[in-house]
Amino acid sequence: MSGTTTSSGTPISALPLASSVAATDTIVGVVSSGGTVQAEQVPVSVLASGIAQAIGLDDAVTAAQTAAEQAATENQAAGQAAANAVSAKIGKAGGAAALDNSGHLALTDGTALVSVASVEPATATTPAILVPDIPISEKTLVGSTGKSFSDLIDREDQLPSGTYFVDQSGAVLRADTVGTLPTDVTLNGGVYMAGTSALPAGLSADPATGMILTDGSTYYPNTINNVGVLCAAAE
Structure with a gap:
């Protein structure tokens, strides 16, 4: 410790002051211990x-x-x-929803968690889509109509089989006969023009213009009967 002295009779006030001390430094003092001073x-x-x-x-x-x-x-x-x-x-009735390792919604079947649905992300032109992971019950109601999937399926099954199309007036019709156009027919402003191949049943070519005429007896996919002229159906 800086500032210690052994000079006998030196007043304490005359001793130099220590600027700092460390744990290993010692201090000189009068100690009273066990009756001894x-x-x-x-x-x-x-x-x-x-x-x-x-x-x-x-x-x-x-x-x-x-x-x-x-x-x-x-x-x-x-x-x-x-x-x-x-x-x-998690995954319990009255509890919290759970996600599986792929981020799909998981619900309990009473015994274990089952992945039931995921979301297909939206794009710049399409909204996000809900994608079920498991079959949907036929008892599920559709919208506010009160109809179930089962009702819709029954209605679909009641439709006669065949090819359906929308005519120029917007009516949905079932074709009695469906034909195929020759590969060399062309379109000119939405009107079908005859090529060199023979035209099938129900069609004929206007000799002056080459336009394909139809009697309406045969339906050709993606076409409409526009007052007897075979035209391309609007998309």
Whole structure:
């Protein structure tokens, strides 16, 4: 320790002041211990330990550490309890929804979680689409009509088989006879023009213009009968 002196009779006020002390430094002082009073060298570490013990600092530090450890343990237990509570409700009736490893919605079948639906992302031109992962019950109602999928299927099954088309007036018709146009016919402003191949039944070529005329007896896909002239159907 800087500033110590061994000069006998030097006043304390005349001793130099220490600018700092370390735990290994010593202080010269008068110590009263066990009824004995004498001058002794007191290490700074011993003095600091005695002061800390006298004011209960060690006990306070220990108590603070114990409290911090207990709080951390309680917080961890509370967090685990909350996680367990959520896990117990995932996929359960009255609980929380669950997602499978692919991000699909999963619901319980009473025994295990089953992936039931996913969402096809939207694009710049199409909206997002819900995609079922499992078959939909035929009892499912469609919109607000009160009709089920089963009703719609029954209606579809009641339609006669055949080729259906929409005529120029917007009516849906069933073709009695369906034909195929020759490969060399062409379109001119939406009107079919005859080529060199023979035209099939129901069709003929106007000798002056080459336009294909139809008697309406045979339906040719993607065409309409426009007052006897065979034209391309609008898309």
